Amino acid sequence: MKVNDMTDFAIQTEDLAISYGAVEVIRGVSIEVPKGQFSAIVGKSGSGKSTLLGIISGLENPDKGRVLLNGTDIFALDDNGMAEARRRQIGIVFQSFNLVPSLSALENVLLPVVFDDKMSKPDYEARAHDLLSQVGMNDRASHRPGALSGGEQQRVAIARAMINQPTILLADEPTGNLDETTAAGVLDLLTGLCRDIGTTLLMVTHDMDIAAKADRIIEIKNGKVEQ
Amino acid sequence: MKRTHYLKRELGFRRGRSIATLLSIGVSALAAVLLISIATTYSKAVQAPMKSVGADIVAQLSGDIPKALEGLVFPHPNALLPAESVSKITALPGVVSVTRGVYLWELQPNPYKSILGIDGGAAGLDNLNANLVAGAAITPESNAILIDSDYAAKNGLAVGGALLIGDQDFEISGIVDAATGGKVIRANVYMPIGLAQELAVNAPRVQELYPFGPNDANMLLIKVDSRDLRTVVEAIRTELGKKAVVSSGLSFQETLDSVLFLSEKIGLILALVVGLFATAFVLRATASAVNERQREMAVLEAIGWTRHQIKWQVILENTVLAVLGSVGGILLAVVIARLMGGIEISIDLPWDLSSTPHFLPDAKLDRTAIVNLPLEISPSLMAVAGLGGIAVGLLSAIIATSLKRPQPWALLCSE
Numbered sequence: 092m093k094v095n096d097m098t099d100f101a102i103q104t105e106d107l108a109i110s111y112g113a114v115e116v117i118r119g120v121s122i123e124v125p126k127g128q129f130s131a132i133v134g135k136s137g138s139g140k141s142t143l144l145g146i147i148s149g150l151e152n153p154d155k156g157r158v159l160l161n162g163t164d165i166f167a168l169d170d171n172g173m174a175e176a177r178r179r180q181i182g183i184v185f186q187s188f189n190l191v192p193s194l195s196a197l198e199n200v201l202l203p204v205v206f207d208d209k210m211s212k213p214d215y216e217a218r219a220h221d222l223l224s225q226v227g228m229n230d231r232a233s234h235r236p237g238a239l240s241g242g243e244q245q246r247v248a249i250a251r252a253m254i255n256q257p258t259i260l261l262a263d264e265p266t267g268n269l270d271e272t273t274a275a276g277v278l279d280l281l282t283g284l285c286r287d288i289g290t291t292l293l294m295v296t297h298d299m300d301i302a303a304k305a306d307r308i309i310e311i312k313n314g315k316v317e318q
Numbered sequence: 319m320k321r322t323h324y325l326k327r328e329l330g331f332r333r334g335r336s337i338a339t340l341l342s343i344g345v346s347a348l349a350a351v352l353l354i355s356i357a358t359t360y361s362k363a364v365q366a367p368m369k370s371v372g373a374d375i376v377a378q379l380s381g382d383i384p385k386a387l388e389g390l391v392f393p394h395p396n397a398l399l400p401a402e403s404v405s406k407i408t409a410l411p412g413v414v415s416v417t418r419g420v421y422l423w424e425l426q427p428n429p430y431k432s433i434l435g436i437d438g439g440a441a442g443l444d445n446l447n448a449n450l451v452a453g454a455a456i457t458p459e460s461n462a463i464l465i466d467s468d469y470a471a472k473n474g475l476a477v478g479g480a481l482l483i484g485d486q487d488f489e490i491s492g493i494v495d496a497a498t499g500g501k502v503i504r505a506n507v508y509m510p511i512g513l514a515q516e517l518a519v520n521a522p523r524v525q526e527l528y529p530f531g532p533n534d535a536n537m538l539l540i541k542v543d544s545r546d547l548r549t550v551v552e553a554i555r556t557e558l559g560k561k562a563v564v565s566s567g568l569s570f571q572e573t574l575d576s577v578l579f580l581s582e583k584i585g586l587i588l589a590l591v592v593g594l595f596a597t598a599f600v601l602r603a604t605a606s607a608v609n610e611r612q613r614e615m616a617v618l619e620a621i622g623w624t625r626h627q628i629k630w631q632v633i634l635e636n637t638v639l640a641v642l643g644s645v646g647g648i649l650l651a652v653v654i655a656r657l658m659g660g661i662e663i664s665i666d667l668p669w670d671l672s673s674t675p676h677f678l679p680d681a682k683l684d685r686t687a688i689v690n691l692p693l694e695i696s697p698s699l700m701a702v703a704g705l706g707g708i709a710v711g712l713l714s715a716i717i718a719t720s721l722k723r724p725q726p727w728a729l730l731c732s733e
Binding site: 212 | 324331616619622627730
């Protein structure tokens, strides 16, 4: 597929491929994710869907191919450019939350903007408190991750991903470690927040019920997009 | 939130690792400072015996052995110093003052004793008077004597009593503690030089060897400008010729060179070994901490920190620990040095400066000078130890963060 350089798409990939040793995990994947939509990447375990998300986030280098986020080829950026893109354009939510254990919930939310001067520190703090309120965690702002449940940690992780109001939110099995009720709440929160500020949501999931809520489903099978 | 806030939280959260790193850097800084300071203090000990006598150089001349070992004699290294040579030495550039002495042994039929007659002044009687433990001081005009405290105790002598020297009784004016003062010129009996000159003039065994007159001396205690020490020593050697016996800080250095070499080297080697162990430990602790935090570092990368910022965060954390550890170690070393006060060093004096008649078993004079030197920690040593500790922390963090890490996604992904 020819990549459309016009920026109707938040995410475009072109002919991505990656192998681990002799195993071809991603084989010529080209996708386009329209701006402001919720897209789900589905596939069986080991199909390569999570690896694809890693490449799109720039945290995994492909053997070949390109990734354009809002029209910018992220692998053409240097370390600073890549970091700035992740800080300002992308938010990432992981299956295992990945909060920093030494910091409180509020400090975790503020961690992405330690070096950011787009707003003043008090403004960032006010936004962090606002986000924690939106995810129902403001009363636990001073708690460390060790003192929070899985669902609470994921809510804090979502607030952290949204601190810079990203245009793209990448979520890798965000409900995978949560019970059904908590998962439903977290999913509603995630989709609701993205919808409110027009963030494009690209979520990896193996849960077809969740995928069914997406505007678009991209199925990965054996490292390729299933047509 | 600032990065320093994160740093503080991180160091507090990983308290065990922080304390271990602090301790290893602190203990190595402490050990290095103390070991090097002790070695340096030993090296200063060479100057101490000369300083305690108030002179930088002791000049003597080797002489001959009397035909019979009886009565008052000059020890072998204390021949008559020609008056002309004394004048020339006094006039040498760099010479600040010259104190004359007459050193005698008294042999049979009286019990053995060593006698030092000396001029007044700082390097002479004043120095002896300063070490009085009992009785009264003597002046160059006195007819009384001072005796060494050990000699007094051994022979049951007391202030106010009398001591027979030659065929005269001398009143004991005071008792001096010459041992702890680190005296170079040790003797059993001290007196004004005039009395000793008179004894020597009337001593047949002295006169048969030397035309010793009432104003002569057989020993000079010379104070010099320290910058001219070597030049003056050479000039005195030239003046007195082949038989010159010139003792100075330089000669102590020659005598103690091997000991000093060892103490300095061992101090340095031990400090290096401690430093190497600390470096290895800190490197291992840092590498293991970085390894433990790989996932956290991947998270930081995922949320928009540059690799450079992540690396500097770890380096900053280690540097803070290194600074705290180094400062703590150095402060502790200063406290320990203060508590120790100083170290007591016992130095064997060259025979020429503590001549005792080896042929008389009961005439042994303690040839050691006991020197108490304060354990000083110089600012430059503190600076080197501090910078060394910081370098260890810094280097460990740089190495640990330069090791190849897995791609961030591999640590964060769900599959």
